[in-house]
Amino acid sequence: MKQSLGQIALVVRDYDEAIQFYVGKLGFTLVEDTYIPEQDKRWVIVAPPGSAESRLLLARATNEEQASRIGNQTGGRVFLFLFTDDFWRDFHAYKARGIVFVREPKEERFGTVAVFEDLYGNLWDLVQPRI
Template identity: 30%
Template sequence: MRIHLTSVFVDDQDKALSFYTDVLGFVKKTEVPLGEARWLTVVSAEEPDGTELLLEPDGHPAAKAYKAGLVADGIPCAQFDVDDVQAEFERLRDLGVRFTQEPTEMGPVTMAVFDDTCGNLIQIVHHA
């Protein structure tokens, strides 16, 4: 068994696609029109056949409440691995990304948390 797809709820699919591709560096994998929304996924440029991230519209009231609750408590909804948290922090900060937690070492893990501009907090981590 493998993880093929996971999702983040976003408030605007176009804005999310721009942020996740132009800023974070993911690439668009799938785009299928579904009425007002799309089945829209991105993947890591380093693993184009890897796990897909669905940029899922947050139109359901439970999705909005879930996102708001996580953000209010400072809890990231997703985690992405990076080779160097400090370097990625600096790169993203220079692109205007707002961090809610700067790089922090916690034992063998270094992490930072940023706002994805679509209603979510995202954690980046490096395991030593």
């Protein structure tokens, strides 16, 4: 049996500002942006460069309860883990693009890691795993 996580829904305030952040600042690829008129929503999928399986579905909040989760989908814990093959390349590029790191780089037993915020305040680990 082979399984994988294909998409993770990330609740966002606005499609275009989310695309601007994930594609413009993090360098993700815009995989799909399709308008669904019968639901008055867009199907927006982004993925890190080189990612073959995991993608983010940018899901615009449609009510107050969903909007209350924007930026805090996990109660303040790190939410997503972005693996890289070159930590320092990405760390310096992200800092140059204005990405806010809330925990500076650290060598851990599993690899090099730093924590950054997305445009809404969700916490991400940038990780270069040890081989």
